[in-house]
Amino acid sequence: MTDRRTTIKLIIAATAAFPALRARATYMLEPGASEPGNVRQFEPTTQGYGPDPDLIKAYEKGAFWPLTMNAQQRQLAAALSDLIIPEDEHSPAASAVGVVDFIDEWVSAPYPLQREDRATVLNGFAWIDSAAQHRFAQPFARLHESQQRAICDPICNASRAAADLKVPAQFFATYRNLTAAGFYTTVAGRKDLQYIGNVPLTHFDGPPVELLRKLGLA
């Protein structure tokens, strides 16, 4: 038996020495793993993409299984994603580059890890909207940023959240990870991080000596 943290750790241990591969949520066998969570609404019924999909084709979100979030959930998803990754001078907001579709595809997927996240995310949506109704008598998506922050501040750090907020805090951590995953893999996200690779070069020069000197490494 193992908990998910251990699993993720071992996933990382199992990945060979490629930074590009390492951070992927690599699937692995998990003997004795518990069943996915308890939310059963909108359960995806379609199968996955199979072990031999066409890798050259580019895929729209929803190409392999239908997106399943309803309009209200998508509005909430957009509001929360943009609260986490708003527009700034470097890049647009998360929802402007397709992050809601990314998350919808994720929680609609037929695979075990995603189904577990589906339960976390949809339960979290329900919690956050009920908190919004309770405190501000509005759905979360219609609140001002300061009101949204009043709800999210207590759950934004799972290790410091109050005992009765541990579950919502875990949701927030999952949701922030998904938002960051969807955002930083886009062209806009890569640009924000100033990633300049994945282009063919005739030679590889390594870092400039001036930089190494500045860092005390040359």
Place this chain on the structure above:
Amino acid sequence: MPFVTASTQRGPYDVIIVGSGAGSGQAAYTLCMEGVRVLMLEAGRRYTPARESAMFQTPDMAPLGEAGTPDKNKGFYDATVNGGWEVPGEPYVSIPDKWGSHFTWWRPRMLGGRTNHWGRISLRNGPYDFKPRSRDGLGFDWPITYDDVAPYYDKVELLIGVYGGDASLENTPAGPGNTLLPPPKPLVSDHLLMKHAPRFDIPVLPGRRAVLTQAQDHRTIPARLHPGNPRAQKILADAMRKRSPCLWATPCGQGCAVAANYQSTTVHLPPALATGNLDVITDAMVYEVTLAKDGRANGVRFVDATTGRHEHVTARVVVLGASAFETARILLNSKSGPFPNGVANSSGLVGRYALDTVGSSVSGQIPLLENLPPLNEDAADGLQVYVPWWLYQKQIAHKLPFPRGYHIEYGGGKGLPSIGTCAGLEWLTGGSYGRKFKEDARRYYGSFIYFDGRGAMVPNDNCYVEIDPRVKDKFGIPVLRFHWQWGDYEQRQAVHMQETFGEIIESMGGRVQSPVITDPVKAIAPGGYMIHEVGGTIMGADARSSVTNRWSQTWDVPNLFVADGGVFPYNADKNPTLTIMALSWRMSDHILDRMRRREL
């Protein structure tokens, strides 16, 4: 057409090779270049890297941002197709099936096997690694020495193209000095390791991977590899000219359409096919070696996965290179009068001494590496530098609680952002979101370093495979049952990795990402995770204590050979693929020699 079926095959063949990965690819190459007629059988489908490699595809183009799933375990664009930890319709059994003592079995079902996605790390075994028992009294010696294999390491490095450094250290040989390509320039994070390593007395060497950092010398290498064989020289020169040097971009694990790294499908098979001596049947699930009345192997039976029909093909020599444990499975399933427990199993050792590599990892975050200017650090996709094992003398003096060592595969840098790149940052950010989160993401991107320990495993009696008495796969073939238990030595070694990596990260002024694991059971990755399966048909000095001899030839059946990692009686810390190829080339030379003497 060299791709044939059971009905269109063009026998008679001299040699049947089962499998198409590193060992089988090398055997096909060596034999075909010398005019031997070879029939290769691959359980999976035909695979064409030039057309199918998703090289420049980025995670946003894939479902789920390229996350690993039960369908594609290592990510959507990973070159492995129809394979992974589970293969539909092809179960296996693991006993006991609990965390820490189970085995997970990676199986690709495709032409070229694992070589399409592997890490390309290509380390030579050293002299100690071939004679471990003589050195410390544990495990088994190989029946061969480093000097027996060294010429074949030279040849394989020249053929496939391996970058690295020419420095030799204790039990870390480098060859004659003219077989390796220049290593890639170190990244900023590599310079950090090079600065701090001396404090720990650890050596840092250029990494070694099968990637062309420059074009191969097609004018001189063919003559060195095939003296006196102008046709082979020409074929190899042509094949080398068709390979491009590294583009310094794209993850190698997604496959290389321009053949800048080694895959059997881009390096071994094209020249072998160009000889006209190689025919290949794909979708051929081999399950039995058949014997003639004289006790010699005369062919193999397989199920054609496309028709479901059982087929029989014949040749003068049979070479099994299906992967160590699949090869053991075929032998164990080949029961007959003379071999009631499986062919070539008079020793009872087929399937015994299953081995993998010890794996344990620690990552850290380094303030010095925060907010660096934009840098293209794709390089050749990893392992610009590495740390070979450095405490041999301490071990031989019994000053460490484990007898065998490990090397460190180290990495860092501003890699292609993936779904995990900016995930899980709370431990650094305190849970930021909004504009602050975006600032934090920029600040921490590229500031992480990764230490992966890869260690030796002493063979033990608790790790073996056998045929499960009940379970069969979709073809009706009895499946393997795995027994697995890491020894105390391996577990203590993994704790040493954890503690060492944690100390190094802290000495760099960094923070360890998750606590160093000191529980020996938890510090080690489960069996099979490193995908370094070897053993099960181990080579040895006599027929009682081993399955194969010094030529990878089974003791019981003189024309039956093993070309994969099955022959390893010991798995040193060095990644096994280069040694698999060197031993396969050596075995193939022996087959050629025996054929010329009309003994086979």
